[in-house]
Amino acid sequence: MAKKITKKPQPKRTTAKVFDLLFKDLLHLSNKAVISFINGLFSTKYPPDSEITYLDKETVNEDLKNLIRF
DSSP: OOOOOOOOOOOOOOHHHHHHHHHHHHHHHOHHHHHHHHHHHHTOOOOTTOOOOOOOSEEEOTTOOEEEOO
């Protein structure tokens, strides 16, 4: 008797989740990819060799307590 193979149910990917993953991957590709994306999205003309500074993920709330976003 053949063994029945069942697939594990995949979590549903909402549109927001897909775009979230897409943007996170884009940020890790290269500075040129990020600048090209920004230029296309906002109709700007930043040079491809522009410097990009990523802000850290640490923020401060109203009570001036440090919060870390994951």
